[in-house]
Amino acid sequence: MPPAPSNPVADLLAHQVAARHCPGALALVEQAGQVLAREAAGHVRPDGATAMHAGVRFRIASLTKPVVTVAALMLVDEGRLALDAPLGEYLPALRDLRLPGGAAPQRAPTVRDLMRHTSGLAYPFEIADAALRETWLGAGISAAMSGFTPASFQACVAGLPLVAEPGRAFRYGYATDVLGCIVEALDGVPLGQALQRRLFTPLGMAHTGFELQPGEAADLAEAHPEDAAWHATIPPIGRRTPGAPWIDSGGGGLISTLDDYAAFARLLADGGVAGGGRLLSEALMAEMFRNQLPTGVDGPAAYCGPGYGFGLGLAIRLDWGPAAMPSSAGEGAWSGISGPALFVQPRQRWFALMMGANMSSRMLCRLAFRREAGRL
DSSP states (O other), X not given: OOOOOOOHHHHHHHHHHHTTSOSEEEEEEEETTEEEEEEEEEBSSTTOOOBOOTTOBEEOGGGHHHHHHHHHHHHXXXXXXXXXXXXXXXXXXXXXXXXXXXXXXSSOOBHHXXXXXXXXXXXXXXXXXXXXXXXXHTTOOOTTOTTOOHHHHHHHHHTXXXXXXXXXXXXXXXXXXXXXXXXXXXXXXXXXXXXXXXXXXXXXXXXXXXXXXXXXXXXXOOOOTTOHHHHHHSTTTTOOOTTSOOOOOTTTOOEEOHHHHHHHHHHHHTTTEETTXXXXXXXXHHHHTXXXXXXXXXOOHHHHOSSEEEOSSSEEEOSSSOOSSOOOTTOEEEEOTTSOEEEEEGGGTEEEEEEXXXXXXXXXXXXXXXXXXXTO
């Protein structure tokens, strides 16, 4: 009997596990509701015998950002949020953001700037100027947003200088955390509750939230011990200390599962429609998947290779230029520093999602995953 045909996604996951890039991983590729590949490899944790399975929870880090962006766009659909309004209209604490030296920017950052990362609110590793970088590092904002409430986070940001003129540079950073504060302010509830009502309940995302629940730790994916950067950054995400300050981090705080996040990816692939109902308008779906960066503004090449601009919440493959991955114009992509990666092409109702715990070789893994998913 001839051997079963090779599945390139399964082969890739097996390689990643054998090479000790991650203890285990899950992947799902779909087109128009048809499963092209659904694969699992390895184990949940490096020190355990439990095989990777669909119930495993992952700290998805920056894959939180597209979710929060969609929730904010739903507020735009409702007429309660304007893309080109200054963010200070919704968060008064941020009405007077300044450049280094105290000068006022030529214009205030807008909601659109938050969604496309042109607001001037950057992660320290995005800041080239050493003195300015040290100023932002000194604010003590961690990946888990430990020690902050929404109010104290806004006060902290208000005291930091913008790293660029709004609209003039792509500088990835805390913008989506600020966007999450806007969603909270307009919906009048913590961000997790707003997402629950707007997205998690309609999409059946029963295992997604900002806080790890009792009994879930056994099925929480972990990286190899030698992945030191992962262990220095990721484990505090989702762990609330009773009595300590807490913020639902819109920039990277969600914990989710493969199938839960696939429900969100399917919403994007299906053009904003889920369960026969429309959650996001066609017009805003088009905005989300359109390159929003002005001419001459650099893009997210450090995160997905060349050939990409940025839409609203996702990198968007341009219709020109070389790319590090075999993608088509208009395809959206983003990933998390903790290991997961998403690719979605609404024109083909296609998406590919990989979940794993891997920081040290995450760029290589996500590029290879997109290549193999495209071979199915």
